[in-house]
Amino acid sequence: MAIITNQPILDSEGNYDKYGINLAVSPMWKEDSIGISVAMRLTPYRYNEEGKIEKLDDAAKAVVYGDATADMQNDPVLAKCVNDISNALQEFITQKGI
Numbered sequence: 001m002a003i004i005t006n007q008p009i010l011d012s013e014g015n016y017d018k019y020g021i022n023l024a025v026s027p028m029w030k031e032d033s034i035g036i037s038v039a040m041r042l043t044p045y046r047y048n049e050e051g052k053i054e055k056l057d058d059a060a061k062a063v064v065y066g067d068a069t070a071d072m073q074n075d076p077v078l079a080k081c082v083n084d085i086s087n088a089l090q091e092f093i094t095q096k097g098i
Contacts, residue, residue, distance in 0.1 A: 009044050009059055013020060016044035016056055025085060028067060033067035 008017035019042040028035035040063040045055035065071050065078065072079040092098075 005042075009056060013054065014044045014046050014048065016054075016059070018045050019043060020045055021057065023085075025082075028069065035067055038055070038065045038068045038078075038082065039063070039077075 003004040003021055003052075005017055005019055008015050010016075022041040024039045024040075026037045030063075041060055042063065043057060043060040045053055047053050049070060068078060068082055074098050075098055
């Protein structure tokens with residue numbers, strides 16, 4: 001699965017225009033509700049002329065929302081992302097009968 005960046009890294013080796021993503025979505029247990037935290041590591045990569053993957057581990061970006069539930073109130077892009085992930089997980093669990 002290729003996630004395309006709109007800010008590719010260009011260097012002498014080529015155009016690193018894709019991200020490999022490590023994603024962690026975790027519950028935040030509160031006394032009267034459940035929040036969510038989100039952490040992503042975005043590693044730039046590209047396919048070289050031989051079709052092999054080259055990645056830039058040193059250029060990886062961390063995106064962390066310790067309390068995404070609170071941040072979502074003022075960040076509609078984050079809110080849509082979290083809601084889309086939640087909906088996709090719910091669909092998977094429902095369809096798999098888990």
